[in-house]
Amino acid sequence: NPEIEDLLRDSDFHLDRPRSKGPAIQAFKEQRPYLVNDIAEIEKDLSKRSLDFVKKIGAQSFICAPVIYEGESLGVLFVDNLTSKRSLTQSDISLLAGVGSQMAVSIINAMSFQKLQESEERYRTVLEANPDPVVVYNMDGKVTYLNPAFTAVFGWSLEEWVGMKMDRFVPGENWPETKMMAQKIESGESFSGIETRRYTKKGNIIPVSISGSTYPDRNGNPMGSIVALRDIGEHQKLQAQLQRAQKMEAIGTLAGGVAHDLNNILAGLVSYPELLLMEMPEESPLRKPILTIQRSGEKAAAIVQDLLTLARRGVAITEVVNLNNIISDYLKSPEHEKLQSFYPNVKVKKDLETKLLNILGSPVHLSKTIMNLVSNATEAMSNEGMMFISTENRYIDKPIKGYDNVKEGDYVVLTVSDTGVGISPEDMEKIFEPFYTKKKMGRSGTGLGMAVVWGTVKDHKGYIDVQSTEGKGTTFTLYFPITRKEVSRDKSLISIEDYMGKGESILVVDDVEEQREIASQILKKLGYSVTSVSSGEEAIDYMKDNSTDLLVLDMIMDPGIDGLDTYKMILKLHPNQKAIIASGFSETDRVKEAQRLGAGAYVKKPYILEKIGLAVRTELDK
Template sequence: MPRFAKGVLGTALLGLGLHGLVLVGGDHRLNAGLASNVLSICLAMLATSAALLAARIPDRYARPFWLLAASGFGLLTAAQLLGTYYDVILHASVHAIWPSDILYFLFPFPMALVLFLRRRRSREINWAQCFDFLQVGILTVAVYLYYFYLPLRWQTSASQIERVQWRITVALDVFLIVACAFRLTLARSKVEWSLLSRMAAFLTLFSAGSIAFLYRQITLSMDAGTVWDLCYTVPVVIATIGACTWKLPVEPVGREERSRPRPELLGSLWMSVSLPLIVLGVASRLAHERPLLATVIVVVTLASSGARSLLTQRQEQQAAQAMVEAEKKFRILFRDNPQPTCLYDPETGKFLEVNRAATEKYGYTREEFLSLTIADVCLDLPPERLAAALMGSEIRGEVWRQRRKDGTVLEVILFARTIEFEGRAARLVVTQDITERRRSERLQSALYRIAEVSTTAHDLTSLYRSIHAIVAHLLDAKNFYIALCDPESNYLTFPYFVDEFDSAPAPRTPKKGLTEYVLRSGEPLLATGEKLTELAAAGEVERTGSPADDWLGVPLKRGDKTFGVLAVQHYAARTRFGVRERDVLTFVSQQVANAIERKRNEEALLRSESRYRSLVQSAVVGICRATRDWKFLEVNPALASMLGYNSPAEFLLLSAHTEVFFDQRAKAAVQTSFLRRGKFEGVEAQWRRKDGSVIAVRLSGRGLRDDREDAEIFEVIAEDVTERKALEEQLRQAQKMEAVGTLAGGVAHDFNNLLTVITGYSQILMEQHAQNAQSSRSIEQIFRAAERAAALTRQLLAFSRRQMLQPRLISLNTLVRNLEKMLQPLLGERIRIALRTAPDLGTVRADPGQVEHILMNLAVNARDAMPRGGTLMIKTENADLAEGFARKHPGALPGKYVLLSVTDTGTGMDTHALAHLFEPFFTTKEPGKGTGLGLSMVYGIVKQSGGYITVETELGRGTTFRIYFPRLDDLEESPETKSAPATRTAGTGTILLVEDEDAVRSLVEAILTADGYNILVADSADRAIELCRTYRDNIDILLTDVVMPGVSGPELAKNLLSLRPGLRVIYMSGYAGEYLHNEGVNADGVVLLQKPFTAAALEEKIRHVLHLPVAR
């Protein structure tokens, strides 16, 4: 609704409400009559405006309708203005005839003229309508003269005049209502009905209101300003609403205005006869008073009526002649139309007439056609479309499917409309055959759809299913399959097979089937029953599966090579494949082949990409794509995890604002290597993780051109070598310690030989000069210095793991508690010792003296690190080392351990000190306060005991040593045994002494000879074997050095034991170590004399061995 129309409508409703308030308000200060008249005038003006606004719609019927309505409302407005003037200004008597009464009488006549309007199809003047308007005007003048002009001359009573006026109003209103109702029956369109119904409603309400109002005014002498004034304003407002809300109705598409001969004839008769008769009746009354005036009215009426009749007769003759000519032309056009044309009864659907083109196209004779209905030749026609065709709706260019007499289907474009044929309504139907065009369109559409599904199908199965559906739109493809031949395996597979009776064949080698025949020939095959019999007789094919009435197969080719077959078949005799179906299937086969080949390549590519992506995503090394300036484009989860990110997406989001390279030199090294060789391999760099820590990576990659980035990028493999570098560093450290230990062990061995000589001769000299105090003190100083030197060599041997241990089962809890009393005086009062021992601690196999040595050494170091005092925590617990711990700590083995932890709260160490902590002679103490062998000894003892040691330290926070000893569950601690000191007695027996060092050999020979033993001396293994063979008496003990040039001591012992099985063996060595272990020297039952030794120790070993039973 236009904005102005909304304003008019709102104002009218507001005015009506205000009018009601004025009339029922009862405010004595307000002149109700004047207010009512003013509001009535305004409402009438709004109705005029609304009618003029509706007249703006460009319709040849609606525009004059609303203009006439606006004229009527305009007369009503003028009448109310004039009436208000006479009532308010002149105060005229309400019982007198006012000039406004004439306007009230005239205002319905413009509205009555709308009853004579007809919808025009051209702009030519409708003279019949003009004569009808003239008759209405003559009638209006005659009635006015008779009922107003003449009675004023002879009526004297005011009440009689009012009664005449009331009767005139009643008669006029009844006449208008009846005429409007009659006109509604002649309405032929929605436009006429919508307009005339609005006018009828207004006239009915207004007539009823005016009759009631005038009756009350005559009988009760009622003045203006009462509620009865609403009898005029309410119909006016309703008319305003109707004008503002009216819209041009939309006629149904193709609906024609049907001719109504009888109502049209009645309307014409009413116009040409009824109105002149009414005028003659009024004129006869005027003839008594005004004969001349009556004569003029009669002459004009008869002349107008005659002219209208002549005009109507002439128009009818012209229409009849035009109809004859039109029917003649129609028959010529109908008969000779090249398009199939027919007429049928819209009520029954039965054909009334068909042309020659229709009989030729559909194959029926004319007589056969006239016995059919429209439904008999139409296929798949929904009931609603059939109902629309029978109801008379116009059909323009719809596509229908129709059946010919032979059963073939036609697709036609159908046009239909209702015409008059032989005096009755009929439907004219013209069809245009588009069967071939539609086939071509479907074929072209099929090609497009096949190309489309080749890109949109998710997989090959979806593609095959879509191809089946597309082919089914072109021909009968209920039974359809696709066969593909693999050239590598020479197997024929059926990836898609739909059949009413047979199931999909299993993959097979090509045989003599129809499918194989097309594969071999590379040509289409239309195998009817006869053709199949012919091929079978020629030995080309063999019948397999359910026999089909028709089989049609076309090759699928890639270039000149046939890789598959597309086939359809059916089992019903009513369906036959022909050349057209063969050509259609052949035509689409190339597109199908391209689609299948494309989808197979896509799936192969997707599988390859999936494998590649799976390889990248599941790789344990980092893989990425980055620009030349190391802006990461893609990363795999391993690389994101390597740098501490939860996902690749998080890394890509944050890496844009983070520099990954910790050292820009490595970044430059990558660029240099790439520019020199086009790739980079094994470039080591340091990357910064998300948490800020740094890791070592090894980078390898290549450069390539990326179309998406339009730049050269890197494809990089990044391997986190942080752990490897740490392990390598630990391995290097261990190898360095091993090398230093080997060197230290060798030096200690040589020193022990020298110290053995020094110690032994010192003891001999002390015994010889026991009476000389000064000489004895000097010799004793030599002996004490030799003992200190021996202690140093023992530490070196302990570090190099070449000392001989005496392990047994011990409990570290017992050892720690016993040692606590010795440690407290050593540490001093400012250091507190805290013990935490596990109650269920396992047992370990170790040398208790060496473990005590370890604790003493660590305690002394802790004391020196806490000059202001602190706490020394000693803790024992069970521990299980996992594979991961062992991988990260070379030398550690997974398994069950007892953990001994020693923690101080001292100054800690820096990274330099930590790196050289266990190296011999390395110390952080002041000169003269440490030898640098303490922790070396600790390291050697732990390693020799099969354990592992770690250190954690932080400057200013303290140090923790963790020592892991192998745990032996379910074994109890071995009891400690103490031997009583032996008394020196004279020796008896023969001893074979083998020693390559002259000084040591001479010393041992002198000591044992002095003790009374018979000594056989050899400086080499060969000499010892010779003596063993030549000496006739018994040899009780073989006393041999372990390490000698040529044959070692253990090898010599084996050889001699083969000669003298009862021989006892004592080994002498400056160290034991792995060499002695490999030779079995430290096995149970083997006696070892550790260098340097004293004469007493030598004598005790000899006496001990002589008392051992002889092994047999």
């Protein structure tokens, strides 16, 4: 009967009312069946709501049988005689008691299955959202699950490992701690923060910290294990950088104190021999030993100067200097000529950026840094080889993680490479320590050469990166923050009048505030009307209601859409829109695609007035 089905579907049944004397509630509470031969006999015990329900379905005689599982009432089975019209008997009650028992088991199974599904879904959600790699094993040590973070870090998917033991995952030398962890799992123990190493799919080995424990089935018996792995490579690198910085700071403090005392002692050794020699006849037999004393004193004085540099005391970083000039001056110096005479088969190739930006620095210390790097590279090649010295302007869009972590910004970058013996990973940690005496590393003459390089770069608020392969060579890359102070230019090459603006409108799109300000100031100085926005999305919104003669688009913007996608969207609003592309990276395929769509010149950051001025003027004049 559809009407009765609708009534049952829309009705709420409350079996937990303590004061009710209705047969259904009594059957539920007392856990025994109730037979009602005639509804009229119990009308006084029913609530108005219950009585209305019974009358609506037309029931006159019915049985209420409890559904019981392990002593707990789960519900009530209500059966009437509407169809059969016969009297209900004790046999019907017995039959319903059996049906109720079977129904209880079915309800419990359904509830358990639902809980299991919900539990599995909940734990799967937690595991999949975990940023650290997670592996789930059964008690035989075979994989049943890998989370997405595991695939992202190690490269393997679940399909490649499911049902298998991950023996190939473990480097041979890391089996002792791996077996110890397996034994803990087998004995039901958990563990945390055990550091070891694991292979990636590509064959690389990365350091990891592992934690794990067993998980039980619904009866509390161990069902398998969950193991979480954390890639600690970056943590170890940061820790090493911190320890290195602390060590250099401690050495610098010590060096400063020693240098101060040595300076006082050396005053006599350096000054008095010079006075004595002035008073001594040329033929005196004492001249030679006194000259030896004087030269020894001068060498000691040079060490003191290096110690003071290492201590980072009294280095004035205020002069506007051009690194190209310092490099060129050193390569013409008597010191370099002497070095070349010792190593005639070492060739030097240089590639210095023509329009290199200036830095604030100390010419003396920068010159000594270049001397030490060149000497070090030359001695690393001993017999023959090639040394490469280069400079360039470079804008770092995103921090670079290396020996030092290089922050975002504009830099003058100095690179000194050699084809020498290279540096082992063990030696790499020590190369900037004072008096490092590995002969293959080269020496500055005082034993402080590379320590001086470190101190000078740090004084200039710069960064150092070192890349080396044993037997192939080493590359030192130094990053110095640029200065925007006026620089001398060759006015005969091109006049600023050639690329002055005529009031044209320009929209600068860049996610870095400093870059927007620099570009805007340069372009305003050149006579343009400039507006700037901080993202591709903002640029698109602006262009919906405005127009501009030219876009200056940063190619890499994060978060949000990049320069190419921004240009594509703006072209839909303004076909034939003129634009130039700017980026700190080398020219990429996305830059070329933007140019195929109509964008003009690619301007490499950091911005130089002449470079961006010419690019803008050329594009506007097309």
